């Protein structure tokens with residue numbers, strides 16, 4: 001949906017001038033030169049799904065879409081495969097412009113985020129590849145609920161701590177590439193940790209700072225509505241949710257990273273498929289002797305079913321299996337997983353905004 005215009009690649013000096021001229025023109029002419037973004041309908045596309053995929057609140061733009069494309073629609077306002085359709089102009093188009101065009105001089109800017117902890121709190125924005133994208137990252141469990149619990153050499157391994165650390169590393173990775181990231185489950189004092197054994201605690205809160213209830217359903221409701229509230233606030237922008245868990249199975253079962261999406265979400269499904277594809281490529285490069293057996297499937301899970309944001313739910317492995325445990329307890333491996341997820345999400349974003 002969002003396009004980076006060529007302006008973003010102009011030299012630093014000329015850019016601000018062009019930008020201000022651009023804004024003066026926009027404000028004085030009330031966007032006289034309106035440019036519609038078009039797409040070619042594919043099999044299975046409908047007005048609702050296309051609007052949703054492109055970050056439009058469907059209900060609000062439905063009539064406008066029909067009006068704009070009325071000569072090209074099929075029976076009962078269906079989309080005809082292969083035809084080119086126009087997307088309505090977003091009402092917050094003006095507000096979205098500065099987000100999309102980070103001037104080159106700002107790309108190497110440093111930012112400080114306390115949530116990453118003392119060692120990692122200062123980050124450098126390395127690129128604007130994900131500028132305009134918003135991610136809600138939700139690590140499994142937290143607060144009074146540790147999730148799955150395994151053990152290794154007398155150490156207790158809690159799902160919530162390991163899922164949190166990978167999620168936080170992913171948050172940093174995405175922020176460095178220009179995305180806006182919301183950590184939904186948040187620990188005020190853990191930060192990114194490089195130890196093998198992450199000490200369990202119970203002080204995680206749910207965005208923005210709410211105590212997490214013990215019961216499963218109230219907990220799932222709390223975190224889902226945190227995301228849905230933000231979704232309403234960020235209306236019209238590209239938004240995705242990533243949920244990260246660690247599974248608990250018998251200690252004989254060695255499993256790969258699994259990706260789940262909600263049955264009704266085609267954008268969630270696409271994201272899951274792109275992430276899996278990325279993992280297949282990464283395994284081929286980094287672990288050529290190992291066959292990657294991860295899967296993509298739909299699954300009836302509360303948070304992805306009830307989220308208004310296209311979502312993927314990831315299981316990182318079996319907390320009880322010795323080899324899977326290496327994937328979590330070694331911090332370099334947690335980082336590698338977060339890096340692969342970042343690359344997959346960048347690929348997903350690039351495909352989605354085409």
Ligand SMILES: [Zn+2]
Pocket residue numbers: 140141147148159245246247
């Ligand atoms: Zn879990």
